[in-house]
Each structure stands twice: as C-alpha cells, then as structure tokens.
Amino acid sequence: MNEEYMKVVAGGGRAVPGQSLTMNPDDPQPYERPPQYTSVHEASEEIFSKLIEEETYKQLLIVLGDGMPVMDVVQTMLFAGFSEGKWNPDLMLMLVEPIAYMILALAERAGLDPVIYREEDEDEAEDRQVLGASMERERLDSVRKLAEMGKAPASGVTPQMVQTIQELPVPQVDSLMSRPETPEAPDSLLAPQPEEEV
Numbered sequence: 615m616n617e618e619y620m621k622v623v624a625g626g627g628r629a630v631p632g633q634s635l636t637m638n639p640d641d642p643q644p645y646e647r648p649p650q651y652t653s654v655h656e657a658s659e660e661i662f663s664k665l666i667e668e669e670t671y672k673q674l675l676i677v678l679g680d681g682m683p684v685m686d687v688v689q690t691m692l693f694a695g696f697s698e699g700k701w702n703p704d705l706m707l708m709l710v711e712p713i714a715y716m717i718l719a720l721a722e723r724a725g726l727d728p729v730i731y732r733e734e735d736e737d738e739a740e741d742r743q744v745l746g747a748s749m750e751r752e753r754l755d756s757v758r759k760l761a762e763m764g765k766a767p768a769s770g771v772t773p774q775m776v777q778t779i780q781e782l783p784v785p786q787v788d789s790l791m792s793r794p795e796t797p798e799a800p801d802s803l804l805a806p807q808p809e810e811e812v
Contacts, residue, residue, distance in 0.1 A: 644699030651701050655772070658712045660700070661691065662775050665716055672785045678721050678728040685731040688713045712771050719776070724784045 637643075651657035664670055677687065691713060692706045701709065714730075721728045 645696055647699050649702045649705065650699060651705065654705065654708050654712065657695075657701050657705060657709055658716075658771065659775075661695075661709070661713055662716055662771075662778075665720060666778065666782060668785060671720065671782075674717065674720065675724050675726065675785065678717070678726055681729055683729045683731050684714055684717050684721070687717055715771055716775070716779070719779045720782070723779055723782060 651660065665674065674687070678684065688710055692701075692709055695701055696703065696706050718728065718730075
C-alpha cells in the first residue's frame with residue numbers, strides 16, 4: 615500500500631474507507647443501537663431537565679450573551695444526543711423547534727435578546743439549514759414570538775415547562791468576553807526612579 619496515502623489517512627484522524635464494515639458487530643457504536651428516546655415529549659423533557667440545571671443554565675446564558683446563535687446551540691445539543699444514542703436522526707429533526715423554543719424562553723427570562731442564527735442581520739435568505747434540514751424564516755420568527763409571549767409551541771413543550779421557565783430564578787452570570795480588572799502592578803525595584811527635588 616502507498617505510504618503517502620496511509621500517512622494522509624491515518625495522520626488526518628479520519629476513518630479508512632470501509633472501516634465501519636470491519637467493526638465488531640457485537641460492540642456497536644451508541645448511535646447504531648436502538649435509541650433511548652422514541653417520542654418528542656420524552657426527549658424534550660430530558661433536554662429541558664438538563665437545561666434548567668443551575669450550572670447548565672448559567673453556561674447557556676453566558677454563551678448566548680456572548681453572541682452564540684441559538685440554532686448553533688440547538689444543533690450542538692441534538693447532535694451530541696444522537697452521538698450518544700439518545701435519539702435517531704428523525705427524532706433529532708423533530709426536536710429542533712421545541713429545543714429552540716426552550717432556549718429562547720430561557721434567554722427571554724434572563725432578559726437577553728439572543729441571536730437566532732448566524733448572520734441574522736446580513737442574510738436575507740428565506741430558509742436556514744439546521745442539521746441539514748431547511749427551516750423557514752417565518753417558522754423561526756414564530757418560535758421567537760411564542761417565547762416572548764410565554765406561550766408554548768404545539769409540540770414538545772408542555773404547559774408545565776412554560777410555567778417552570780417563568781418561575782425559574784435568573785442566575786447572575788459574567789460574560790465570557792469580560793475580563794476581570796487586574797490591579798495595577800507595583801513599580802519594579804529595577805525601574806528608574808523619578809528624581810526627587812531637594
């Protein structure tokens with residue numbers, strides 16, 4: 615086999631073509647097994663319980679406050695859950711809207727006005743790609759309006775979740791971009807001293 619080819623393939627951290635066909639079928643990857651959740655409601659309740667944990671909620675507010683788009687957070691969370699075998703690709707796509715609503719509602723509760731998707735102001739395209747599926751601009755705007763009004767979308771978000779969001783205390787968070795003030799360093803003993811008047 616060509617050594618240069620193997621250096622590129624092995625050194626790049628990529629799988630060799632056909633490598634998945636040589637994996638042990640008795641030890642499948644988590645996403646190759648039956649998913650842990652098969653309904654939108656079960657999966658959204660699991661995600662919601664994780665989102666309202668104090669530390670997770672703080673980190674979510676920090677990244678949203680620093681300009682991370684909501685749809686990037688949604689995509690990351692859902693793909694991570696798929697990789698862990700929590701849901702299949704079909705359920706992952708059905709969870710996009712409820713999870714986006716939850717994150718928007720939590721941001722609204724904290725008084726943030728988050729960016730929904732990358733280049734929101736610059737891009738005039740009608741559709742957005744989320745996890746490879748097209749999502750209409752009108753649908754994204756309606757999710758944002760529902761979050762602002764405190765109403766739940768039709769699927770995936772229960773009235774109890776909406777009430778929990780409205781009653782959730784807002785943690786105090788500092789921005790990732792803010793730098794703590796550093797005290798002024800004392801003058802070095804080796805620094806030239808100003809001449810004293812006599």
